[in-house]
Amino acid sequence: MRKIFSAVVVLAVMSLAYFYTFEYSALSVVELKKEVKSDSISKEVLQVAPTILYGIVVDSFQVEERSVQRNQSISDILLAYNVSHQTIYHLANVAKNVFDVRKIAPNKKYTVIYQDEDSLPSATALVYEPNPEEYVVFNLKDSINVYVEKRPVEIKEKAISGTIQSSLYEEILKNGGTPELVDLVADMYGWQIDFTKIYPGDQFKVLFTERTIEGKAVGVEEIIGAELIHYNNPFLSVAFDQGDGVDYFDEEGKSLRKAFLRYPVKFTRISSRYTAKRFHPVQKRYKAHLGTDYAAPTGTPIYAAGDGVITKAVYEKFNGRNVKIRHNSTYSTQYLHMNGIAKGIKPGMKVKQGQLIGYVGKTGLATGPHLCYRFWKNGRQVDAMKVDLPPSEPIKEDYLSNFNRYKSFVKEKLDKIAYPESDEEVLMAGMQ
Ligand SMILES: [Zn+2]
Structure with a gap:
């Protein structure tokens, strides 16, 4: 019995010695000194330079970065950090003139700065980043306030x-x-x-x-x-x-x-081309189709093909909601079956190329959502896909010398x- 005991003690001492020498040799005195020194230095640095995030000293707080989930509201975010409904309501009101809290969007980054008292988190501030150039700070402690900060660009x-x-x-x-x-x-x-x-x-x-x-x-x-x-x-x-x-x-x-967009809508496919005669799917008879049909989901934006003046923005039995634009004495374009006409688009109004005029739909005589695009040249309907489109305005006489000087400057840069x-x-x- 005794022999066994002493053997255990010897083994224990041996392993201790081994452990000790191993530990000791792994760390030289120089290194040990260095480590002690750097430790104290980093502590000093921490003391003079607090961690600042979004202008807030966060040393005594917990910081959590997340991204907004689908259908997640500011209430959903803050309730998890024990902010009361009352405070959230107040916060949304205070925020009104600075940032509309309903505009919080999925996948955007947010940061919660909170205290962890008795394992019950309590939010001090919420920072929301609508884009990389700015962030919104919602201060929840002391006086509730909201402000937008712009990062220097x-x-x-x-x-x-x-x-x-x-x-x-x-x-x-x-x-x-x-x-x-x-x-x-x-x-x-x-x-x-x-x-x-x-x-x-x-x-x-x-x-x-x-x-x-x-x-x-x-x-x-x-x-x-x-x-x-x-x-x-x-x-x-x-x-x-x-x-x-x-x-x-x-x-x-x-x-x-060119003076006209190639396509006035981002379409999925051309469902019907311009033709003098075709079988009409709704009317079930052969009929000319004097337009180009672009199939696209309902609500897809439709843009003015060129600069001009609105001559028509109406609802008609066959054409549905439609808009017509007079571009100049030669050209006009028309956009049919709109689900809706864009806000403010009325006869007499000037529009620029690419301006939103309405949304794809299937109003009037249409089987599915599409834009029927019609193109007039000198009062006659022509195929928008085949007509030779005129170029947009060149540099005006008054600007020509300025343009030429600027062009040489740009060319010189490009050559490099x-x-x-x-x-x-x-x-x-x-x-x-
Ligand atoms: Zn059509």
């Missing part, structure tokens, strides 16, 4: 260039651009090139300004200029404002845009942007 000039391999989208993203930039470039060149098709070997340069917050890009401010080499033909684009908003112009000062090393195979494919 820096505007930085940026350039992206690339050689298209599969799509403009992929190439711009690969070079550090965003989907927003892709949309802007595709819209800008939309009349020259159909970017839904692939043009391997095509090259582009885009010069633009970007909004950044704390060094992080949050959006495109504006495009300054661009160059596109499409099947070896260069397309220059210079952003210029000649008094009626920014437009894009080419080498000669001609607008890149290099195209990335091009892949020979891609170039070969592009020449085929």
Whole structure:
């Protein structure tokens, strides 16, 4: 019995010694000293520099970051942190002039700063971020108040260039651009090139300004200029404002845009084309269809195809709710079967190209939701898909010298942007 006991003691001592030497050798004295020192330093730093989040000292609080769930309201968020219904009601009232609490949207970030007393959380403040550029602070303790803070935004000039391999989208993203930039470039060149098709070997340069917050890009401010080499033909684009908003112009000062949108609606498919004769699905007889039908879900926005004056905004038995625009002495367009006409659209009102005029529906004689788009040229209905659309206004005489000077400045900048090393195979494919 005794022998066994002593053996256990010896083993225990041995393992202790082993453990001790191991521990000891793993940490040298120098390191040990360093650790003690840094520990005290970090404590000092903590004391002089409190942690500040959204302008609030949060050292003695718990901080929880989450994103708004579907159908979640400010009440749902705050009740979980033991804020009373009464306080929430009061808070919503106080917030009224600053931020409408009903506008809290899914997937947006929010932060709750709270105290954890006896494991019962009690919110001190809620911070909601509607976009990367600003945040709303709801102070819940002491005096209840709400304010919006804007983060400082820096505007930085940026350039992206690339050689298209599969799509403009992929190439711009690969070079550090965003989907927003892709949309802007595709819209800008939309009349020259159909970017839904692939043009391997095509090259582009885009010069633009970007909004950044704390060094992080949050959006495109504006495009300054661009160059596109499409099947070896260069397309220059210079952003210029000649008094009626920014437009894009080419080498000669001609607008890149046409006087009419290619499509006045984002459609899912063309359900019926312009034809002199077709079988009408509702009337069950052959009839001419003097418009183009764009199938799209009910409520899809419809835009004015060009600048003009509203001549009609009515409900009619067959055409349903419809709007007609006179663009000039030559052209008029009409939009049929609207679910609703946009607010304020009335005869006599001036509209700009791309302005919202109504929403897709199936009012009047229609089987499903679609836009029937009609196009008049010199008083006769023509096929909007085939008519040769006139270009938008070029640079006016008065602005020409200014434009030319600005154009040289933009071109000089564009010339300094290099195209990335091009892949020979891609170039070969592009020449085929
Ligand atoms: Zn139609």
